[in-house]
Amino acid sequence: MSEQKHSWGMAIDLDRCTGCQACVAACHSENNLSVSDAESAAKGRAVHWIRVDRYYEGEFPDVRVKYRPVLCQQCDEAPCEPVCPVYATYHNDEGLNVQVYNRCVGTRYCGNNCPYSVRFFNWFDPVWAEPLPLQHNPDVSIREGGVMEKCTFCIQRINRAKDEARTDGRALKDGDVQTACVQSCPAEAMVFGDLNDPESRVSQMAKSGRATQLLGELGTKPKVFYLERAK
Amino acid sequence: MSLYLTGSFSDKETAAQAIKQLKASGYGPDELAVFSDEPVEFKRGVLDRRSHMSFVVVSGAVAFFLMVVGFVYYTQHDYPLVTGGMPIFSFWPTGVVFYEITMLGAVLTTTGWFIWESGLLRRDKSVPVPSIKPEVICLRVRCTAEQFGAATDLLEKAGAQNVAKLEKAA
Amino acid sequence: MLPPTIPFQQVRGDLWRPLAGFSKRYSLILALLSAVALWGLIAWGYQIRVGIGVAGIRRPVFWGFYLVDFVFWIGISHAGTLISAILRLTDADWRKPVTRAAEAITTFALMIGGLFPLIHLGRVWLFYWLFPYPNSRLLWPNFRSPLMWDVTAISTYLTGSLIFLYLPMIPDVAQLAEHAKGWRLRLYKLMALGWTGSDREWHALERAMKLMAGIILAVAVSVHSVVAWDFAMAIAPMWHSTIFAPYFVVGAIFSGLAGLIVALNIIRKTMHLEAYLTPHHFGNLAKLLLLMSLLWLYFTFAEHLTVWYGNEPKEMNVFGARVRGRFSPEFWGMVIVNFVIPFILLGIRKLRSITTATIASVGILIGMWLERYLIIIPTLSLPRLAAASGRYSPSWVEISITVATFAAMAALYMVFSKLFPIVSVWEFEPHEEEQE
Numbered sequence: 136m137s138e139q140k141h142s143w144g145m146a147i148d149l150d151r152c153t154g155c156q157a158c159v160a161a162c163h164s165e166n167n168l169s170v171s172d173a174e175s176a177a178k179g180r181a182v183h184w185i186r187v188d189r190y191y192e193g194e195f196p197d198v199r200v201k202y203r204p205v206l207c208q209q210c211d212e213a214p215c216e217p218v219c220p221v222y223a224t225y226h227n228d229e230g231l232n233v234q235v236y237n238r239c240v241g242t243r244y245c246g247n248n249c250p251y252s253v254r255f256f257n258w259f260d261p262v263w264a265e266p267l268p269l270q271h272n273p274d275v276s277i278r279e280g281g282v283m284e285k286c287t288f289c290i291q292r293i294n295r296a297k298d299e300a301r302t303d304g305r306a307l308k309d310g311d312v313q314t315a316c317v318q319s320c321p322a323e324a325m326v327f328g329d330l331n332d333p334e335s336r337v338s339q340m341a342k343s344g345r346a347t348q349l350l351g352e353l354g355t356k357p358k359v360f361y362l363e364r365a366k
Numbered sequence: 367m368s369l370y371l372t373g374s375f376s377d378k379e380t381a382a383q384a385i386k387q388l389k390a391s392g393y394g395p396d397e398l399a400v401f402s403d404e405p406v407e408f409k410r411g412v413l414d415r416r417s418h419m420s421f422v423v424v425s426g427a428v429a430f431f432l433m434v435v436g437f438v439y440y441t442q443h444d445y446p447l448v449t450g451g452m453p454i455f456s457f458w459p460t461g462v463v464f465y466e467i468t469m470l471g472a473v474l475t476t477t478g479w480f481i482w483e484s485g486l487l488r489r490d491k492s493v494p495v496p497s498i499k500p501e502v503i504c505l506r507v508r509c510t511a512e513q514f515g516a517a518t519d520l521l522e523k524a525g526a527q528n529v530a531k532l533e534k535a536a
Numbered sequence: 537m538l539p540p541t542i543p544f545q546q547v548r549g550d551l552w553r554p555l556a557g558f559s560k561r562y563s564l565i566l567a568l569l570s571a572v573a574l575w576g577l578i579a580w581g582y583q584i585r586v587g588i589g590v591a592g593i594r595r596p597v598f599w600g601f602y603l604v605d606f607v608f609w610i611g612i613s614h615a616g617t618l619i620s621a622i623l624r625l626t627d628a629d630w631r632k633p634v635t636r637a638a639e640a641i642t643t644f645a646l647m648i649g650g651l652f653p654l655i656h657l658g659r660v661w662l663f664y665w666l667f668p669y670p671n672s673r674l675l676w677p678n679f680r681s682p683l684m685w686d687v688t689a690i691s692t693y694l695t696g697s698l699i700f701l702y703l704p705m706i707p708d709v710a711q712l713a714e715h716a717k718g719w720r721l722r723l724y725k726l727m728a729l730g731w732t733g734s735d736r737e738w739h740a741l742e743r744a745m746k747l748m749a750g751i752i753l754a755v756a757v758s759v760h761s762v763v764a765w766d767f768a769m770a771i772a773p774m775w776h777s778t779i780f781a782p783y784f785v786v787g788a789i790f791s792g793l794a795g796l797i798v799a800l801n802i803i804r805k806t807m808h809l810e811a812y813l814t815p816h817h818f819g820n821l822a823k824l825l826l827l828m829s830l831l832w833l834y835f836t837f838a839e840h841l842t843v844w845y846g847n848e849p850k851e852m853n854v855f856g857a858r859v860r861g862r863f864s865p866e867f868w869g870m871v872i873v874n875f876v877i878p879f880i881l882l883g884i885r886k887l888r889s890i891t892t893a894t895i896a897s898v899g900i901l902i903g904m905w906l907e908r909y910l911i912i913i914p915t916l917s918l919p920r921l922a923a924a925s926g927r928y929s930p931s932w933v934e935i936s937i938t939v940a941t942f943a944a945m946a947a948l949y950m951v952f953s954k955l956f957p958i959v960s961v962w963e964f965e966p967h968e969e970e971q972e
Contacts, residue, residue, distance in 0.1 A: 179926040217680045222675070225450040240662045242653075244766075259586070280588070282659065400734065405738040415739050446674055480740050486731060
């Protein structure tokens with residue numbers, strides 16, 4: 136049976152997001168992210184493939200806080216891709232911006248060119264205090280010092296879902312693949328799926344009147360859609 | 367059998383005169399050589415040497431350009447690169463690389479041709495060379511034994527000092 | 537007005553004297569410089585061993601001191617290009633005593649600058665992956681990346697500069713070989729390639745130098761444009777500007793000239809070459825420096841006016857930080873040392889002298905280093921998404937390596953001037969007919 140190519144995308148409903156950061160914690164545990172101590176975090180060395188940006192509006196007592204989870208937008212016209220001198224980051228045929236850890240020599244040009252600041256660098260070989268190494272996900276490689284990393288849309292989960300579907304002899308259904316952040320959101324504000332499938336939830340949400348794109352005017356063609364009520 | 371004769375001049379006009387007279391006597395540019403510790407510029411027609419350097423350098427640069435474009439084109443198609451939508455070979459983004467390698471070609475060709483055209487490294491060691499003295503222009507003439515006397519006279523009349531047969535340095 | 541005709545024996549004596557023997561002062565200073573350079577190497581080794589995190593760089597300021605130093609040293613390398621190439625092409629005779637010193641600066645600055653792309657790599661032991669070599673892992677570098685442009689540009693420029701420095705040394709080295717002994721004799725004879733001083737050799741050399749001057753000029757312009765495009769090709773606010781390439785080339789010639797003036801003044805004093813590096817030379821260099829200062833001001837003003845008038849929010853964020861905010865001391869300091877002080881010291885005829893030109897040049901070197909800092913750090917500190925902003929401060933590793941490069945440059949120069957005459961002997965010898 137012929138499978139149409141997938142184009143993975145995500146929709147995040149900002150009107151549901153409570154800023155609880157469960158997605159951040161889930162991403163940490165799923166993807167073996169390094170843990171920073173207070174000193175290195177203060178130095179700007181903390182790694183959060185998905186982070187929740189907080190924006191405050193208004194003056195006290197009418198202060199409003201807006202939360203926006205920001206992760207790699209897997210841009211179709213990614214500015215980080217042409218500038219890597221060793222092809223460590225490129226676009227695969229499912230629309231993902233792939234980072235090849237083994238190939239990266241650490242020039243960090245991609246990090247400078249990402250307008251979303253979603254790329255993170257391993258300044259040292261990561262060290263986890265016991266018993267955290269016991270919690271590591273065996274499906275995800277540990278990145279050594281000197282290598283760039285970022286959100287992969289949990290490519291290990293995508294691959295596993297595709298394998299299982301192939302074994303079962305069926306096509307992937309919408310909802311078969313859930314990234315860690317999407318899976319853990321208690322407000323069910325995040326949806327992940329195939330943008331090439333017009334029936335998928337993410338496609339419906341992307342077509343919603345509330346759908347926006349972050350820094351879309353730069354022409355990066357991001358694949359994360361933020362739904363927010365226009366004022 | 368060739369003999370080598372030298373005469374010294376203190377200024378280039380006198381040397382140019384001597385060269386003109388020698389050429390009138392039938393000596394060609396291959397038999398004459400001027401040695402000095404700084405470049406001596408004669409007027410046009412006195413002792414011109416043909417140079418192909420500009421042509422060679424431009425050709426070298428063009429050759430390197432074709433080489434590097436071919437190299438990049440061929441290797442980018444040969445290696446199974448995943449460019450993710452970017453064209454396999456794109457001229458303008460790689461244009462800088464082409465330019466630099468072209469210029470490198472020009473540099474290397476200039477150097478190589480300089481070494482060739484100057485005659486360095488392939489100098490016939492059996493030919494004697496006068497030692498260069500500052501502020502002295504030394505003219506060396508290659509002649510046969512029969513011409514030796516006439517050449518010596520010519521040089522002395524032209525105002526050369528220390529006209530003598532040049533022996534190979536030990 | 538050219539220097540009065542100096543008898544050739546004195547020329548030889550004066551220009552060859554520094555090559556003989558080692559004074560106590562020379563040995564002491566060289567030892568000190570080598571120690572500082574060695575300390576930088578140790579710091580780099582430490583960084584490779586422990587991890588690049590020992591440097592102060594962090595997200596979002598992924599590039600810090602190392603890139604500032606890189607651009608700075610490649611900029612200094614334009615000294616030789618300006619003096620040697622441009623002045624050679626325009627047949628400006630006053631350049632003759634100055635060319636070798638300038639070309640030496642170029643070559644050494646390039647060697648040092650070319651180290652920084654290695655120093656700033658996260659996994660420097662894999663640097664060779666940037667070269668296109670056949671391999672069985674189906675890997676190839678990405679020639680589209682400005683960093684690959686850097687690799688080819690700097691390799692070409694370094695090769696060209698080395699040759700441009702070496703070729704006119706051949707006649708001098710041949711002369712030195714006649715009076716040398718021991719290992720020096722072997723070195724000079726090897727380098728002389730059997731030079732005999734025949735007219736054929738001279739013509740070939742002059743033709744080659746004229747061609748090389750044109751080629752090296754074309755390469756130098758492209759090299760600093762390519763370095764500029766490392767930044768301009770990125771879409772970061774206040775980087776993505778078309779002015780970067782010419783701006784950097786102008787800035788490079790500016791800083792290179794300043795470096796040259798400082799070096800020449802030191803050479804003049806320590807090697808007693810006052811008769812060869814005269815106020816006439818410094819006067820011309822000072823006027824050139826003033827011109828470059830005005831040109832630099834023009835480019836800086838054009839860039840900032842355009843950004844300010846356009847009022848694009850992300851760019852204004854960076855602009856404000858530079859001109860009014862946390863980087864304003866560095867910014868205005870830069871303007872003062874790059875323009876105000878040179879304008880006063882070099883523009884007012886009464887004040888223009890070798891000493892003031894040197895003072896202005898030292899200021900300009902600091903100012904141009906600051907300019908590179910102000911291009912890189914503010915933009916990276918204030919990315920498009922404000923939540924990712926950061927502050928950068930260098931660590932001892934970066935500072936050590938930066939200082940070490942200055943020491944290494946001085947040390948290389950000292951060694952060079954001991955081996956070869958820093959003023960080109962064959963180009964210098966003045967003649968009656970050259971005096972107008």
